[in-house]
Amino acid sequence: MRRAALAVASTATLICASLGSPALSAPADPPSPALQQETSDAVDVVNEFWEIHWSDHFTQSYQQPALFGSSGFYEAESSRLPTCDGELLGDDPQEKYNAFYCPDEDFLAWSVDFMDLGFNMVGDSWVYLITAHEWGHAIQARLDVSLVDTAEELQADCLAGATLQGATEDGTLTWEEGDTDEVVSALQKLGDTTPWTHPEDHGDVSERINAFDMGVQGGVDSCVT
Secondary structure, eight states, X not given: OEEOOOOOOOGGGOOOOOOOOOOOOSOOOSOOXXXXXXXXXXXXXXXXXXXXXXXXXXXXXXXXXXXXGGTSEEOTTSXXXXXXXXXXXXXXXHHHSSEEEETTTTEEEEEHHHHHHHXXXXXXXXXXXXXXHHHXXXXXXXXXXXXXXXXXXXXXXXXXXXXXXXXXXXXXXXXXXXXXXXXXXXXXXXXXXXXXXXXXXXXXXXXXXXXXXXXXXXXHHHHHO
16 A cells, blocks of 8 residues: 555455464564654545545544654553553553554554554555554544444444545555455454454454455445444
């Protein structure tokens, strides 16, 4: 993927064998320039989509969520961890080595380890998927409660699919050869039992791919109706 398009193929037809669950790496250095740039580009693409299309679907005004430390990145083993609603991120790897949206303070954050490992093992599509998914939670926080699905994580996957497909159609994102396979691989890793996620919380592999694909095929409205 890169900022700018090619229509996104139906990911439901491209499920491949699970690539397994990688172990956590050692505490990361600050994000590499390449990862910083990809993440910055992903934030711009996702935010621009919602700035353009929010009013196509919802009545209230759209406001961009904040990013922790301006870039969203934090080092899981540093002394400066994010807090949410006054509580410091805990010692549980599921919390520290992860990406999340804090609704009480309206910001997104992601650990360097989490983003770097996916970026190196999957590709740049990992960065766009994680950004669009967490942004989906920020969108949920802006919606009437009646529009928020009880399966919030799968709805966020659906909104991610709608966002990335919509940005592709807008011409702000170019879907490159191999990106669909990368997205499927990323969803497999996020659907598997990893140090960061559990299927009972986020859905299993097929559920996550189907939710993302529903957003790709049906757009935002398919995720909230």
